[in-house]
Amino acid sequence: MPRYKLIVEYDGTHIFGWQRQVDTPTGQGFLEKAIEDFCGEVVTVHCAGRTDAGVHATGQVVHFDLVKEWDAFRVMDALNAHLRFTPLSVLHTELVGEDFHARFSAVGRRYVYRIINRRAPLTIDANRAWQVTAPLNVAAMQDAAQILVGTHDFSSFRASECQSKSPVKTLDELRFESNGNEILMHTAARSFLHHQVRNMIGTLVMVGQGKWDKTNLKEALDAKNRSKGGPTAPPDGLYLTHVYY
Amino acid sequence: MPRYKLIVEYDGTHIFGWQRQVDTPTGQGFLEKAIEDFCGEVVTVHCAGRTDAGVHATGQVVHFDLVKEWDAFRVMDALNAHLRFTPLSVLHTELVGEDFHARFSAVGRRYVYRIINRRAPLTIDANRAWQVTAPLNVAAMQDAAQILVGTHDFSSFRASECQSKSPVKTLDELRFESNGNEILMHTAARSFLHHQVRNMIGTLVMVGQGKWDKTNLKEALDAKNRSKGGPTAPPDGLYLTHVYY
Incomplete structure (x- = not known):
């Protein structure tokens, strides 16, 4: 399955931390919802560093797998369209190998x-x-x-x-x-x-x-x-x- | 009457311009209300440059007169306490002569x-x-x-x-x-x-x-x-x- 690496930015003020929680605005939650809205696939997004509520990011890195291979640039624009009313935005998207892991590959x-x-x-x-x-x-x-x-x-x-x-x-x-x-x-x-x-x-x-x-x-x-x-x-x-x- | 010169900062995002309007958050409105809350005096605040809705200031200058002469530093702290839940804050306060006018003296x-x-x-x-x-x-x-x-x-x-x-x-x-x-x-x-x-x-x-x-x-x-x-x-x-x- 194609693996996507994203660099994301967020204003942590209204994000209750990174990790997905039911009925709570989180970085992971916003991103997984945008991915599902964009292509219908339900995925788990992995990040390089889980940030606490109120902490900002200008260079958070995440990865996830999709069944379908899309043009990376198109993924960025589509996700940003779906993230429009959230405090999170995608700065960069690229296709990476299956051995890449946002958290474990980070040095x-x-x-x-x-x-x-x-x-x-x-x-x-x-x-x-x-x-x-x-x-x-x-x-x-x-x-x-x-x-x-x-x-x-x-x-x-x-x-x-x-x-x-x-x-x-x-x-x-x-x-x-x-x-x-x-x-x-x-x-x-x-x-x-x-x-x-x-x-x-x-x-x-x-x-x-x-x-x-x-x-x-x-x-x-x-x-x-x-x-x-x-x-x-x-x-x-x-x-x-x-x-x- | 003692005249006070203030340097004020504001996030214009939630301020509908500088000029006082009934039931509308404006820079002038916030400041005049804070002055009244602080010392009971109802004054008109004059600014150097009227900014439009959404425009920010890090160095707006205003002046107003009070009947009572207060220590300038105390005025700053008192006003900031009353402005706490507004997008406006006082960076500097000083007593100036009666010939000073925030708008007309500006060069x-x-x-x-x-x-x-x-x-x-x-x-x-x-x-x-x-x-x-x-x-x-x-x-x-x-x-x-x-x-x-x-x-x-x-x-x-x-x-x-x-x-x-x-x-x-x-x-x-x-x-x-x-x-x-x-x-x-x-x-x-x-x-x-x-x-x-x-x-x-x-x-x-x-x-x-x-x-x-x-x-x-x-x-x-x-x-x-x-x-x-x-x-x-x-x-x-x-x-x-x-x-x-």
Whole structure:
């Protein structure tokens, strides 16, 4: 059966996470419904990284099989027509071999976490960034963040419901960029634990506010205990931007 | 009476323009209600540039008078508390002299118009940019745009309901910037005619699509007739970003 690989984008604000749930708007649910509406086939869509409610994606990757082989470009346009009233859209479609798996073939994921550091509530960026009112020292965050780069047991930044077999992950990149009052955290790894990015940024914001220093962050990491890590940042600022194969 | 100058930001998506209307969400309406809720005073708020429904602002300037003199910073926080469930927020507040007028003291306005040039419908940027599906030649748009810079009769880019005394305006800047599939048009002038920015970008997109060239644009400008200009671009991509005094 022909296998289709898609790159999809979504505004997570009105999506209650990725996974299909009855009578609930989810990324998987919208996409499987659009596929059925387009060609009548009922399929299961597999994604590279399941995102939580409120988390956005500009580069989520999915795959599914259809009995019929369609022109990839036509699949994209047809799905987008059926997705028109949803917060999800298809950026790219291609036919891939049967050995391709959106999740298991992935060798890297990249996320961006977006903070707006200001006192006034967000309007245009509401639900699209985390508003942090206390002034942040981005240089201190960048410096402390390097403690997390490399291979570590990330238990202190792992959600209790995480299903990963091991808490040991290799973080390839953790880098801050600031432009006016907008602060972006860029991070990449082969894979992440559940809530790892949100727990890391939640903790690094404590460093940026001066409540913690590098030593506290190192102690938190070494404790391998979620209760020693900082708070979980809101989903609003998180974007899955790229999956590598 | 103490006069207050505010810089305000709003997501124009759910605001039916700036001007107060009965039972309709407008920028002026939200702000006057918040002021009354905060201090009990019923005032008229004057703005630098009345924006249409759907147009955004990151740097709209307004002024109003109150009988009581408050600390400017306290006014900002109090108003933002009362504006919490609106798409409008106060970025800055200061006390100014009685000779300051948000509209009449302004010596310049700056707008940004944002285009996303791609085939897939917008999700995260829905209502926040104009999606143009046909590929655009940004260099051609930048080149042609220079015809509009300077002092001209802009009748071909003027809404029929425009209340300006003269159609002659001096355009100080019209510059394109592109980053991936995002195209930004930066423009500045002492003042603009009604719909001028949206009509200019609507016409320049025809140049970007190769439907028009520089000569067509020059002929449209010289015609001094709205029917010879290009279409009006949607409000979604327009942002009032700065007012100069």
